[in-house]
Amino acid sequence: MANSSQRLVLHSYWRSSSSYRVRIALALKQVPHELVTVNLLSNEQKSEAYMKAMNPMGNVPCLVVDDEPFIESVAIIELLEDLYPEPALYPKSPKERAHVRALCEIINAGTQPFQNLSVLGRLESDDARKAWASSFIARGLGAFETLLAQRDHAGPFCCGDTISAADVFLVPQVMGAVRFGVDLQPMPRIRRANEAVLALPRIQAARPESQPDALKA
Ligand SMILES: N[C@@H](CCC(=O)N[C@@H](CS)C(=O)NCC(=O)O)C(=O)O
Structure with missing residues (x-):
């Protein structure tokens, strides 16, 4: 697997469907990662610290790759596809x-x-x-x-x-x-x-x- 030395940290909430998308992609590609839970019910996603460091939209998910935060599940999953091509989630045609x-x-x-x-x-x-x-x-x-x-x-x-x-x-x-x-x-x-x-x-x-x-x- 490519890039196995990278450190990935997913900021996620269990019932967030957008976080679930990223969790499924990580699981299919068997990418080792750490998990940080963000409690949407207590509005942790809207805290100044989270919005400044992770996601200015005040949303989950956020995937941190080697200290660099990536947001928006579409973009995150396409990034995972580029970093970890197998199994491919997008057809070649x-x-x-x-x-x-x-x-x-x-x-x-x-x-x-x-x-x-x-x-x-x-x-x-x-x-x-x-x-x-x-x-x-x-x-x-x-x-x-x-x-x-x-x-x-x-x-x-x-x-x-x-x-x-x-x-x-x-x-x-x-x-x-x-x-x-x-x-x-x-x-x-x-x-x-x-x-x-x-x-x-x-x-x-x-x-x-x-x-x-x-x-x-
Ligand atoms: N387009 C974004 C949507 C992110 C999103 O809507 N996340 C929801 C959970 S699924 C959220 O964090 N909501 C918190 C809020 O609305 O305060 C993505 O795909 O990552």
């Missing part, structure tokens, strides 16, 4: 790569921002938050399912028999869908890909419930 990136962006730009803590905090009640988040998640995952159907294949992953960044982004968003009560029955391809990823032994340590800061219900 430019067109296939564009399809994978489009699926990632449906989640990253078109879905997750609407369920973010600081956005939901602007709404007045739990019922309003649930209705808001579930409608945007249903819209995003509905489009994601349509794209998978248009490029139909035997699966089990989003782009066939090889896991890709599209799966890395999908699984944490499915977690959000379940949390906000979105009906996944009409989305068989999404359910199939989600189950295939969650069955991989490699990613078990990346799951929210495996994190040291996971709240035990």
Whole structure:
């Protein structure tokens, strides 16, 4: 593996879907790293120290590589792809790569921002938050399912028999869908890909419930 001498530290919150994306990518590529937990419920991500040193957006994740902080999960995962090319999460073919990136962006730009803590905090009640988040998640995952159907294949992953960044982004968003009560029955391809990823032994340590800061219900 390339760059095994680098020191990586991931700043993460167990239930953060954007952190979960990075944890899955690190796990698939088997990259050794340390974990620092950031408690979103007590607003640690908005502390002056964290925003100054790690992420001026006041968000997780932040991946520190040899003392240099990197933010935005899309950029972090592409950095990991460059530093640790195997297994590849993006296809080599430019067109296939564009399809994978489009699926990632449906989640990253078109879905997750609407369920973010600081956005939901602007709404007045739990019922309003649930209705808001579930409608945007249903819209995003509905489009994601349509794209998978248009490029139909035997699966089990989003782009066939090889896991890709599209799966890395999908699984944490499915977690959000379940949390906000979105009906996944009409989305068989999404359910199939989600189950295939969650069955991989490699990613078990990346799951929210495996994190040291996971709240035990
Ligand atoms: N586009 C960013 C989104 C980061 C993001 O929204 N993180 C959420 C958790 S998934 C967060 O830290 N929210 C804290 C807040 O809103 O105060 C990325 O992909 O890294």
